[in-house]
Amino acid sequence: MTAPVFECRDVAAGHRTEGGGSKTVLESVNFVVDEAEAVAIVGASGSGKSTLVRLLNRFDDPVRGTVSFRGRPIQDYDPLEIRRKVALVLQTPVMFDGTVRDNLSMGPAGVTPPTEAAMRELLEEVGLATSLLDHSAEQLSGGEKQRIAIARALAGEPDAIVLDEPTSALDPKTAALVAKILNDLRSSRQLTLVFITHARELLALVAGRRFLVHDGRVDVDVSPERIEKFLEAGE
Amino acid sequence: MKEIVDIEWWRLGLSALAVVVLIALSRIIRLNLERSLAISALRGTVQLLAIGYVLTAIFSIKHPGLVLGTLLIMLTVAAWTAASRLPRRLPGMTFFASGALVVGMSISLFFMTEVVIGVEPWWDPQHLIPLGGMLLGNAMNAASLGGDRFQEELRSRRGEIETMLALGFSGPAALHPPLSRSLRAAMIPTINAFMVAGLVQLPGMMTGQILSGVDPLIAVKYQILIFIMLMLSTTTSTWLFLLLVRGRYITPAHQFRTELTMGTYSPSRRRK
Numbered sequence: 259m260t261a262p263v264f265e266c267r268d269v270a271a272g273h274r275t276e277g278g279g280s281k282t283v284l285e286s287v288n289f290v291v292d293e294a295e296a297v298a299i300v301g302a303s304g305s306g307k308s309t310l311v312r313l314l315n316r317f318d319d320p321v322r323g324t325v326s327f328r329g330r331p332i333q334d335y336d337p338l339e340i341r342r343k344v345a346l347v348l349q350t351p352v353m354f355d356g357t358v359r360d361n362l363s364m365g366p367a368g369v370t371p372p373t374e375a376a377m378r379e380l381l382e383e384v385g386l387a388t389s390l391l392d393h394s395a396e397q398l399s400g401g402e403k404q405r406i407a408i409a410r411a412l413a414g415e416p417d418a419i420v421l422d423e424p425t426s427a428l429d430p431k432t433a434a435l436v437a438k439i440l441n442d443l444r445s446s447r448q449l450t451l452v453f454i455t456h457a458r459e460l461l462a463l464v465a466g467r468r469f470l471v472h473d474g475r476v477d478v479d480v481s482p483e484r485i486e487k488f489l490e491a492g493e
Numbered sequence: 494m495k496e497i498v499d500i501e502w503w504r505l506g507l508s509a510l511a512v513v514v515l516i517a518l519s520r521i522i523r524l525n526l527e528r529s530l531a532i533s534a535l536r537g538t539v540q541l542l543a544i545g546y547v548l549t550a551i552f553s554i555k556h557p558g559l560v561l562g563t564l565l566i567m568l569t570v571a572a573w574t575a576a577s578r579l580p581r582r583l584p585g586m587t588f589f590a591s592g593a594l595v596v597g598m599s600i601s602l603f604f605m606t607e608v609v610i611g612v613e614p615w616w617d618p619q620h621l622i623p624l625g626g627m628l629l630g631n632a633m634n635a636a637s638l639g640g641d642r643f644q645e646e647l648r649s650r651r652g653e654i655e656t657m658l659a660l661g662f663s664g665p666a667a668l669h670p671p672l673s674r675s676l677r678a679a680m681i682p683t684i685n686a687f688m689v690a691g692l693v694q695l696p697g698m699m700t701g702q703i704l705s706g707v708d709p710l711i712a713v714k715y716q717i718l719i720f721i722m723l724m725l726s727t728t729t730s731t732w733l734f735l736l737l738v739r740g741r742y743i744t745p746a747h748q749f750r751t752e753l754t755m756g757t758y759s760p761s762r763r764r765k
Contacts, residue, residue, distance in 0.1 A: 274752045276583075315659065317748055337746045338661050346659040352652045366662045407656075414661060 261329025263418050263450045264291040264314055269323035271309050280321050282474075283309050287323070289469065289478045291418075296444055296451040296464050300485055301471030302492065307454045310471060311420050314452060315344040328417075338366065345411035347421040351403040353395035361395045362410055372413045380409040383446070384439050401432035405439065412443070418450035419443075425457045437463045456489060498706065509534070548622065557616040564625050568594055571633040575734070578637035581644045583753065589737035590636055597730030598628045601722040609718055624719075627698070631683060631723050632730035639679030639731040640738060646671035647742055648754040655749060664743030672735050679731045680724075687720045696720075 266289050272282040283306040291297055301307045312318045313325045316337050325332045332340060354361055362380060363371035372380065378388040384405040390398075395406060404424060411419055424440070425433035437460045443449050444464070455461060461468065461482075470480045470488060512534045519526040551559055572591035579586060602625055606612040612620045647654070650671055657667035690696060695703070698719060702712040742750050 274750060276752055316746060317655070317658070319746065319748070333746075337748075338663060341659055341747075342661040346655075348652060348655060348659070350652055352656040354653070354656075365660055366666060369661060410660070 260293065261326075262290040262292050263295075263328060264452070265289070265324075265326040265329075266313070266320075267324045267326070269313070269325060270321040271306065271313055271318070272321050273309060273318065282321050284471070284476060285474050287476045289476065291450060291452060291467075294444060294448045294450055296441075296466040297453070297469060298461050298465035298467070298485075299452065299454045299469045299471060300456065300461075300480075300488060301454075305471045306474070306476075307471050308422055310476065311346070311422060311452060311454060314418070314420050315346045316340050317346065342369070342414045343417045345414060345416035345419045347404075347407050347411050347419065347424055349423045349426060351400075351407035353398070353403055353406065356395060357392050358395050358398070358406055359391045361406055362391075362413055364410065365414065369414070376413070380412055383412065383443065384409045385435065401428050401436065404428060404432075404436060408436075408439065408443075412447075416449070418452065421451070421453040421455075423454050423456070425455065425460055430459070433457055434459045434463075436460075440464050456492070458489070461485065498704075548618075551618045551622065555618065557614070560616045560618045560621050563618075563622055564598075567626055567629055568598070571629045575633045575636040575640065579640045579644060581648075581753065583741055585741070586640075586738070590633075590734055593636060593730045593732075593734035593737060594629060594632050596733055597632045597726035597728075598625055600729055601628050601726035604725070605718060605722050624722075627719065628723065628726045632727045635679040635683060635727040635731045636734045638682070639675045639735055642678045643671060643675035643735055643738060644754070646675060651749070651751060651754065658747060658749060664747040664749070665739065667747075667749070668739050668742060672739055675735055676728075676732055680728060683724055683727050687724065690716070690720060 266287045269284070269287040270282050271284045271287065272280045274280050287310065299307050299310060309318065313320055313332075314327075316325075316332050316335075319333070327335065327340060327344065335343075354364060358381075359377060362377045365371055377391060381388050381390060386402060386405055386409070390402070395403070398406065404427070408419070408421075408424070421440075425436050428436060437457070440451060440453070440460070441464045444451050451464065453460065453464070455465075467478075468480045468482065468485050470477045470485065472488075512530060516527045516530050518524070519530060547563075551563060568591060572594055573587050575590040575594070576582070576586035602621065605624060606617075606620050607615060610620065647668070653670070654667050658664070686696070696716050696719075699709075699712045699716040702715065703709055742753055744750060
């Protein structure tokens with residue numbers, strides 16, 4: 259049996275405070291995410307959804323408990339290695355100065371940038387024309403930027419991709435497109451997906467499992483009906 | 494060389510009339526600056542007179558310990574000022590500023606007094622104190638400008654920094670673009686001053702030397718030396734200071750300490 263991609267065991271998580279301590283937001287978090295699973299995380303703003311996903315690429319450390327990646331505690335890995343294996347895509351895509359090519363080939367020293375052919379393939383995977391390579395990244399639309407951000411995260415050949423509300427800034431049509439792209443990536447690349455969302459199109463198309471974050475807890479494998487009830491209450 | 498022309502005290506007193514005129518003007522056009530004008534004129538005069546007497550004493554006692562002690566006091570004030578101008582004050586910043594300023598000042602002072610001028614004895618107060626003060630004052634301004642900009646960049650560019658970290662960049666690498674922009678911004682005043690030196694105004698030190706009778710060419714040589722040494726010390730001090738500050742914003746696991754960038758930054762609440 260292979261080790262799960264992510265495992266949280268008795269995790270308490272929060273955020274660091276100025277003095278070096280921490281304020282706990284989530285208690286007794288326990289879950290396992292297997293290879294190529296898709297997990298949607300739903301919860302009110304401020305409930306600790308971001309706190310939770312930031313543990314998975316070691317942007318933060320848990321207050322207590324163990325977060326493991328492929329059977330080993332995440333602290334045992336080089337943090338920079340974890341960030342390449344677990345790609346994080348932020349809510350607002352950030353494009354750096356230069357062309358789409360510059361953005362796709364951007365990476366730390368010592369890591370080989372993708373080849374020209376690989377960059378074209380990446381663009382095709384996220385449904386963008388290869389002619390965009392020479393375009394200024396700053397001038398793209400919001401949806402295009404988010405797709406470039408996903409392609410850029412894929413360039414490092416990650417095992418898992420974690421997304422913080424990937425479609426919240428997009429119009430419904432573009433959001434549906436991004437949802438489809440993510441779903442295709444999951445099957446084509448055997449990619450493990452963990453994403454925060456409130457978007458029904460993402461939940462319907464991609465989510466294999468649903469977690470609900472509320473009152474300092476994470477309820478694992480919540481029914482679609484309960485998620486729907488939660489979403490309706492928030493509207 | 495011409496005789497040095499002293500100013501008689503009563504003649505210097507005449508300049509106080511200008512302050513009175515300014516205060517009157519402020520009242521007439523309702524600038525509401527009377528108090529500040531009076532206080533700054535008075536306070537500046539008292540401070541400068543006091544330092545004049547202190548320097549006279551230090552120059553006549555001629556003791557290395559006294560010279561170094563004076564430099565240490567100047568350093569402490571400069572470091573404290575630079576650190577307290579930061580929009581987000583964090584523990585240890587005065588210490589960081591002291592370290593950065595002392596390194597920048599020492600390199601330039603050593604080069605100037607030992608390598609170029611050849612001061613005898615090495616601790617000669619007439620050279621060390623005014624030169625040290627000039628270097629410290631400029632480095633202090635540059636360090637606080639750089640620190641202010643750096644903290645503002647860390648606050649406003651969180652997305653860029655976290656995107657770089659998420660792509661596998663190390664903490665220092667992800668914070669490098671804000672650091673280099675801040676260092677550049679901090680260096681602009683020093684670079685501009687050298688760029689237009691003599692075209693717009695004569696630098697203060699040169700003006701003083703010429704007024705007190707020194708041959709302009711000699712004054713110019715000193716001024717060139719000072720400009721170069723100022724660039725060296727401000728760059729070194731500001732760069733070091735920013736590197737030390739940067740260290741506070743990242744953990745050994747290359748995590749960005751966003752808790753230090755949130756909440757309390759607001760220009761109106763600065764310098765509390």
